[in-house]
Amino acid sequence: MSKSRLDKYEGRYAARVGDMRSSAIRDLMSLTARPEVISLAGGMPATECFPGEVFDRINLHIGANKRALSLQYGPTEGFDFVKDDIAVLLAEEDTAIDPARVLITTGAQQGIDLVTKTFVDPGDIVLAEGPTYAGALATFSTYQADVRHLPMDGDGLVVEELENVLAELEIEGRRPKFLYVVPNFSNPGGTTLSLERRKRLVELAGEKELLVIEDNPYGLLRFAGEPVSTLLSLDRAENVVYLGSFSKIISPGIRTGYLIAPPAIYQKMVFGKQATDLCSSPLNQLFVHEFISSGAWVEYVQRQRSLYLSRRDAMLAALRKEFPPGSTWTVPQGGFFVWATLPEPVHTGDLLVKAIEENVAFVGGAGFFTDGRGTSSMRLSFSGQSEERIREGICRLGGVIREQMGLYEALGFSGRQGESVDRDGGS
């Protein structure tokens, strides 16, 4: 089939799709599907732990009592009883909500898409942590947003720096459409925004009328430290749109998440959802409802927490053993991810190619920035592999890093490059 044929519509793509970037993580997934690869790349929950008897009991209950409902179209907003379940879950995070402000989405990813669709015209500024969730960057690029990263430290987003950025933008006569933030065990950073900064962030949002998108998929997966209030619970001025997900506490395979928005914004999101996929799967919503309302989720989430804690500890111990001096990494109190940074001049993009040859995978840090940063860093996910495989994976990775560092040394960085190239060529 001729190339001219295939490409005849090329020039007619909407500009936004022409510029789209694919998420670094999703691209890796096909590479790492081989069973011999130890993938520390994707943020995969341990779905193999989902109890079979609970799975069957839920489905048999739906089959016996709600089969026609589960197989029919549902309301665009989602079922009221699922909204009530969400209110129960958020109460666990000390956050009181009005269920009428909940919109069930096809995963929290759709929440990011709907917010961006609603607010972003090409060229509009979106603020985000640096590094930030690569899947959100993919969505922002679909709508041609101009993403500006804000610095982070061990306490998450540096809110003082946000003040400066907002002031600078004001001088330019520009205002950002929103700030996107993952306050708990951030993806990919693994850091948590401190309470003090949260309070200041919400206050600042009120002063500046800054819309804040709080993406909190991991909040209930805290396995160390003390819970910190959600931005939504601190917000008194309706500046926060909250995104939640069942992907991490039940299953990503049911593609069910939610957003909570102030009424005026909410209705726009409902229109957007209606035009995108009509409604989220009623069958999957009923699965969520049976799992949450039966209370089965409590034990499951507790087990997941202790599982992820063990896996995190296995990863941290392996990093201490295998990674070279000068490496640093975050110590997350929940969630799925460690963010590791290697001594210069290691480039994690180059490293990944070698690592996959050695049957271990991670996500290179550059995928979490839009501005070329992150090339010395990597995201390591501990959620989806056994402790043994985590140890083995980090061991292989350590070998690849040492090999690459040895090569750099042999190539003689610090001005000895010419000489070392000769030496390498002559060996």
Next chain:
Amino acid sequence: MSKSRLDKYEGRYAARVGDMRSSAIRDLMSLTARPEVISLAGGMPATECFPGEVFDRINLHIGANKRALSLQYGPTEGFDFVKDDIAVLLAEEDTAIDPARVLITTGAQQGIDLVTKTFVDPGDIVLAEGPTYAGALATFSTYQADVRHLPMDGDGLVVEELENVLAELEIEGRRPKFLYVVPNFSNPGGTTLSLERRKRLVELAGEKELLVIEDNPYGLLRFAGEPVSTLLSLDRAENVVYLGSFSKIISPGIRTGYLIAPPAIYQKMVFGKQATDLCSSPLNQLFVHEFISSGAWVEYVQRQRSLYLSRRDAMLAALRKEFPPGSTWTVPQGGFFVWATLPEPVHTGDLLVKAIEENVAFVGGAGFFTDGRGTSSMRLSFSGQSEERIREGICRLGGVIREQMGLYEALGFSGRQGESVDRDGGS
């Protein structure tokens, strides 16, 4: 909570969402949720007929053999084995496809969204049948498309008229981004595009490099007449993007559809889907796979066909009995819908208000056009109600129509309006 607070973000909505129109059908669904309402509005499949033993067998099989897979993230494109199932189904419509060109979507609605996202910038022209699917119009409005309707008759879209429209646009120096068409038992028209016109349409698309979106959710639900080749099977020049759905032959509650696109376009759609909801539910895809690959679908679809035929006949008989002289309606050979047109000056928008008071609902014809037409027409769905309720619903509707026509008469159209208002006021 103050209005100024709620509205502070109003001016910052993306233009496309500001202009969005809600689908007439989805808005009706909440109105018609009361059990006493006989809804001939939404195109609801008869999900109450889905056999309980099949539902349980599928779910128990997944639970025992593929639980972790069903609950995990899946590939953005969908599972290969589901793509193979789709190839089997399309063979039933004499359409040979390459499974590598199939993208699983979250309902066919998402297919419409992805195509529009890929091709339409604000102000771009989209061609569609008139009347056309209201849910597609909602999507087109999200991207600020300029929709131009093409005329239809008993053989579907008048392709000769398409030639004229394309020629006119060429003179203006404009070209449409695509033509959206529902060739089989169209929604809402109930008409089927003749084979002769299909051949000419595909030929014309080749001559003019016109992209054609073939939306075929009802193709396998033919209960009368002879099958007609799909546009996809007639197309030799890669101008057709095909949208399919499991909503009508299995269940809309599983939100699983698909699109088939030429390779160059396909990859753009995958990016778009990735940024929208990562992947379609693996749990639901496995449900589809078990249902199709076990062969259970054959008997189910046969039963649905004969059920819908009986319901259509019940509706046609009731229309003949209850609707006033001068009314016309289509006689579909498959699908879910009859399109009825009443004598002027009946306005189906006004009629709907009265009808809902009498606990019967339909969709007013204006919702299927963007240009104000359709006010004498209505879409009547026979798929979701028993024959008895269809008869009762059309009977109530006939009463409301007669009442409204009597009122028009009393108001004395043809210049007697003043007199009749006096008479009405004095009674």
